[in-house]
Amino acid sequence: MNNQYKVVNKSVKKIDGLALACGKPVFTEDLSNKDFLCVKILSSTKAHAKIKNIDISKAEALEGVKCILCYKNVPRIIRTTAGQGFPEPSPYDSFMFDDKVRFVGDRVAAVAAINEEIADKALELIKVEYEVLEHILDPRDAMKDGAPVIHDEKECKVIIPIDYRPEKNICASVSAIVGDVDTALTNSDYVFDITVHSPRAQHCATEPHISLAYLDEKDRIVIVTSTQVPFHVRRIVAQTLELPVKKIRVIKPRVGGAFGSKQEVCFEDIVAMITLKTGLPCKLKYSREEVFVSSRTRHEQYVTIKAGLNKDSKITAFDMYVLSNTGAYGSHGLTVMCNCGSKVLPLYPTDNINFKGHAVYTNTPVAGAYRGYGATQAAFAMEIIIDQMAEKLGVDPVEFRLSHHIQEGQGSAIFQALGEGREGVEQKVKTCGLPDCIKLGAKEIGWKEKYYKPKDKGPIKRGIGIAALMQGSSIPEIDMASASLKMNEDGSFNLLVGATDLGTGSDTVLAQIAAESLGISEEDIIVYSSDTDMTPFDVGAYASSTTYLSGMAVKNAAEQVKEQILKVVSEMFMEKDAIYTFANKKVKSNSGKEASFEEIALRALYQQNQFQIGSIGSAISHSSPPPFSAHFVEVEVDTETGKVIVLKYVAAVDCGTAINPKLAEGQTEGAVLNGISYALTENYILNSYGKMLNPNFRHYKTLKMNDIKEIKTILVPTHEPTGPYGAKSVSEISINGAMPAISNAIYNATGVRLTDAPFTPDRVLKALKSKI
Amino acid sequence: MQVNLNINNQNKTIEIEPGEILLDTLRNSGLHGPKRACSTGDCGACTVIINGEAVNSCLIFTASVDGAKILTVEGLGTVSNPHPLQKAFVEEGAVQCGYCIPGMLMSAKVLLDKNNNPSEEEIKTALGGHLCRCTGYVKQIKAVMKAALQLKGGR
Numbered sequence: 001m002n003n004q005y006k007v008v009n010k011s012v013k014k015i016d017g018l019a020l021a022c023g024k025p026v027f028t029e030d031l032s033n034k035d036f037l038c039v040k041i042l043s044s045t046k047a048h049a050k051i052k053n054i055d056i057s058k059a060e061a062l063e064g065v066k067c068i069l070c071y072k073n074v075p076r077i078i079r080t081t082a083g084q085g086f087p088e089p090s091p092y093d094s095f096m097f098d099d100k101v102r103f104v105g106d107r108v109a110a111v112a113a114i115n116e117e118i119a120d121k122a123l124e125l126i127k128v129e130y131e132v133l134e135h136i137l138d139p140r141d142a143m144k145d146g147a148p149v150i151h152d153e154k155e156c157k158v159i160i161p162i163d164y165r166p167e168k169n170i171c172a173s174v175s176a177i178v179g180d181v182d183t184a185l186t187n188s189d190y191v192f193d194i195t196v197h198s199p200r201a202q203h204c205a206t207e208p209h210i211s212l213a214y215l216d217e218k219d220r221i222v223i224v225t226s227t228q229v230p231f232h233v234r235r236i237v238a239q240t241l242e243l244p245v246k247k248i249r250v251i252k253p254r255v256g257g258a259f260g261s262k263q264e265v266c267f268e269d270i271v272a273m274i275t276l277k278t279g280l281p282c283k284l285k286y287s288r289e290e291v292f293v294s295s296r297t298r299h300e301q302y303v304t305i306k307a308g309l310n311k312d313s314k315i316t317a318f319d320m321y322v323l324s325n326t327g328a329y330g331s332h333g334l335t336v337m338c339n340c341g342s343k344v345l346p347l348y349p350t351d352n353i354n355f356k357g358h359a360v361y362t363n364t365p366v367a368g369a370y371r372g373y374g375a376t377q378a379a380f381a382m383e384i385i386i387d388q389m390a391e392k393l394g395v396d397p398v399e400f401r402l403s404h405h406i407q408e409g410q411g412s413a414i415f416q417a418l419g420e421g422r423e424g425v426e427q428k429v430k431t432c433g434l435p436d437c438i439k440l441g442a443k444e445i446g447w448k449e450k451y452y453k454p455k456d457k458g459p460i461k462r463g464i465g466i467a468a469l470m471q472g473s474s475i476p477e478i479d480m481a482s483a484s485l486k487m488n489e490d491g492s493f494n495l496l497v498g499a500t501d502l503g504t505g506s507d508t509v510l511a512q513i514a515a516e517s518l519g520i521s522e523e524d525i526i527v528y529s530s531d532t533d534m535t536p537f538d539v540g541a542y543a544s545s546t547t548y549l550s551g552m553a554v555k556n557a558a559e560q561v562k563e564q565i566l567k568v569v570s571e572m573f574m575e576k577d578a579i580y581t582f583a584n585k586k587v588k589s590n591s592g593k594e595a596s597f598e599e600i601a602l603r604a605l606y607q608q609n610q611f612q613i614g615s616i617g618s619a620i621s622h623s624s625p626p627p628f629s630a631h632f633v634e635v636e637v638d639t640e641t642g643k644v645i646v647l648k649y650v651a652a653v654d655c656g657t658a659i660n661p662k663l664a665e666g667q668t669e670g671a672v673l674n675g676i677s678y679a680l681t682e683n684y685i686l687n688s689y690g691k692m693l694n695p696n697f698r699h700y701k702t703l704k705m706n707d708i709k710e711i712k713t714i715l716v717p718t719h720e721p722t723g724p725y726g727a728k729s730v731s732e733i734s735i736n737g738a739m740p741a742i743s744n745a746i747y748n749a750t751g752v753r754l755t756d757a758p759f760t761p762d763r764v765l766k767a768l769k770s771k772i
Numbered sequence: 773m774q775v776n777l778n779i780n781n782q783n784k785t786i787e788i789e790p791g792e793i794l795l796d797t798l799r800n801s802g803l804h805g806p807k808r809a810c811s812t813g814d815c816g817a818c819t820v821i822i823n824g825e826a827v828n829s830c831l832i833f834t835a836s837v838d839g840a841k842i843l844t845v846e847g848l849g850t851v852s853n854p855h856p857l858q859k860a861f862v863e864e865g866a867v868q869c870g871y872c873i874p875g876m877l878m879s880a881k882v883l884l885d886k887n888n889n890p891s892e893e894e895i896k897t898a899l900g901g902h903l904c905r906c907t908g909y910v911k912q913i914k915a916v917m918k919a920a921l922q923l924k925g926g927r
Contacts, residue, residue: 018854704900
């Protein structure tokens with residue numbers, strides 16, 4: 001269907017690939033030098049405490065120390081660090097520095113010194129007097145009567161009307177009701193009830209969080225930072241420092257992975273403040289331990305689903321409850337929770353839905369955005385319950401999913417009921433490649449042979465499992481992206497995008513979209529992303545929006561440029577009613593006349609009725625078309641040791657048109673492996689005082705090359721009419737399958753159901769024993 | 773104190789602090805390929821080749837490698853003249869964010885120097901110390917195989 005394309009739907013090489021593979025200085029740290037002050041953070045050793053006093057005098061007196069920040073000497077401006085659109089749906093509940101700490105790892109002070117050694121020494125010289133308060137670690141304790149109140153500051157608030165009750169440690173609550181669930185469940189032939197627990201987790205981008213700040217020649221603050229959201233960083237830093245936006249420039253160089261962890265103003269406010277106070281350039285880079293403890297994590301969640309099913313196979317109701325642990329601050333608290341419902345419940349249409357949730361504060365590391373964004377945790381529960389339904393009816397789980405998933409042309413009441421802090425947007429699914437995903441994936445894994453195969457008598461049991469998934473593409477009626485295109489005299493173009501390539505390859509994908517529209521090669525597109533002084537606005541790289549929405553902005557810009565080119569061409573050709581085609585960097589008229597882009601550009605820039613051929617295109621999304629995916633996994637469970645090995649993992653994905661199939665596969669494989677790692681090993685171990693005991697890669701295990709067997713990606717093309725060249729999103733969806741698919745596979749292998757991730761050997765053994 | 777190092781085929785005498793870590797020495801010398809990502813030797817982003825072996829440069833005192841021959845990714849190839857490994861990594865889609873790649877390429881180079889026909893398992897073992905969070909390692913395995921073939925003169 002897509003063979004009419006010249007550049008999109010082709011695996012062209014990633015445009016920045018070779019520079020990266022040659023070690024060019026393209027990351028934030030590479031752009032600093034020895035003149036940059038070294039900034040270090042003093043973080044809290046207490047989970048919950050009032051700072052009675054902080055004495056920075058000795059540290060300040062140390063030679064080489066240039067600046068120390070703490071609650072005593074910075075403005076007390078309440079804000080959120082969540083890098084979201086404005087007004088943000090996350091509560092305003094944090095300051096640059098506060099006289100209270102709310103988790104082990106919370107900011108107490110920042111030191112800027114001429115080198116790291118002196119900065120470290122200065123940290124030791126700061127004396128903090130704490131008044132320790134009672135703390136909460138378990139989200140199930142947060143709303144209990146008499147629980148300590150974590151946000152008792154008078155300033156905390158929400159700026160859009162959402163249910164915010166800090167006195168009860170409730171960061172947000174949500175409720176969406178469709179039909180009558182209670183009656184439906186009462187009248188159902190079968191009722192299912194399951195609660196799953198997903199732990200907090202770390203994104204583990206290989207590049208730790210890092211920011212630089214310096215003054216430009218006009219004394220504006222320039223922040224160079226590894227971020228997903230340069231424009232939100234500019235806005236939030238301006239707000240926190242009480243500066244006009246125009247005084248701040250944010251530059252995003254190459255980013256060494258993010259996965260949601262950099263959709264956050266982790267410390268750009270601090271480097272900006274230090275540069276503002278000292279006039280000196282400075283650099284702050286988290287250590288790996290700080291990334292684990294003080295950056296952001298996935299929201300730990302308990303997800304409960306009750307579901308009704310009739311003997312005729314009709315799903316009668318879903319009742320989903322989410323208890324989400326947002327940690328010490330409410331970043332993305334509401335929206336991650338909403339996504340649990342809006343990205344999971346529509347997959348299996350039913351007339352009756354209750355969706356409720358609480359996001360609660362605890363004295364633990366701060367949660368935030370993480371690839372999957374709630375859908376990961378909720379799909380874990382949903383895809384287990386779907387297997388249980390199939391089993392109850394004696395239907396194959398593959399067949400059950402095929403006969404119950406949402407169809408093209410179908411909507412879901414939950415789309416409209418659940419937005420981001422407001423009503424959602426009604427939408428009908430225009431493209432759904434899920435049937436093919438399920439069929440092709442089942443064939444690839446060998447479903448029919450393996451699922452029913454009698455289990456081995458020995459201690460090693462094999463099993464297979466499935467999960468079906470959907471996500472979205474951008475946040476409808478909220479997200480906006482724009483792009484500018486400018487023609488050069490050799491017929492090449494500068495494409496400036498606010499969209500933020502995090503290593504995803506979006507610069508390449510956007511170049512392909514521009515090139516396809518203009519009838520040129522992607523090599524004639526020079527991409528620059530992103531810089532708040534240079535590139536037009538884009539909300540940033542999140543919510544699976546870049547290919548879909550920023551791609552549409554690029555296409556819009558290219559369409560406008562084509563009109564300008566035709567204006568020049570019509571002057572050149574002087575033909576009436578000609579029909580023009582764009583191909584091979586030329587415009588051709590139906591009379592046979594043609595002009596190269598170079599000739600057109602030279603004329604426009606130098607020769608006749610001169611003007612700059614160029615434009616800014618914008619795009620907003622009116623819907624969030626879901627990509628779909630079916631995941632299959634074959635596991636081996638050692639019933640003597642409890643170890644689970646993933647033998648083969650198949651992810652079949654409908655992302656619409658894959659603008660760059662190889663990059664789409666890469667997104668899928670990366671998300672799959674992250675999902676497997678999350679399902680099998682990754683976990684924060686906190687002691688009873690809230691201190692993380694494993695903040696390093698040795699004790700927080702992420703899977704590496706020698707841990708994997710076989711991962712297979714199958715791209716299932718559809719053509720999404722609202723997306724650029726039929727594209728939907730691909731980046732997030734595939735992290736959601738591993739927990740439920742592996743749980744289902746362990747059940748198939750052993751008859752034991754794992755609902756508490758990660759499925760570590762001790763937990764598997766415990767579950768096996770409790771079965772006996 | 774001073775050390776003599778041969779870095780990317782250039783002899784250099786470098787002034788260092790006692791206790792200085794090789795990764796810092798290299799980065800301070802303007803080499804940005806090796807990256808500091810964990811400081812505990814668990815991620816491989818700082819890997820360089822010292823006297824023919826792939827080593828985590830974040831764990832090595834510079835003073836302890838006085839006189840050594842060191843190769844970083846900058847010495848492997850350039851944008852205009854890339855090494856077959858660099859080319860294959862880009863062609864196979866093995867480079868996503870690219871932060872881990874300069875280190876991974878060093879381990880791959882040592883592997884291919886010693887074994888010009890590695891099996892998938894041998895590649896996984898040789899590159900098993902590298903954390904890449906963007907990919908599923910699938911394309912990197914393919915890339916190393918492709919480069920091996922090319923280095924042997926095949927197509």
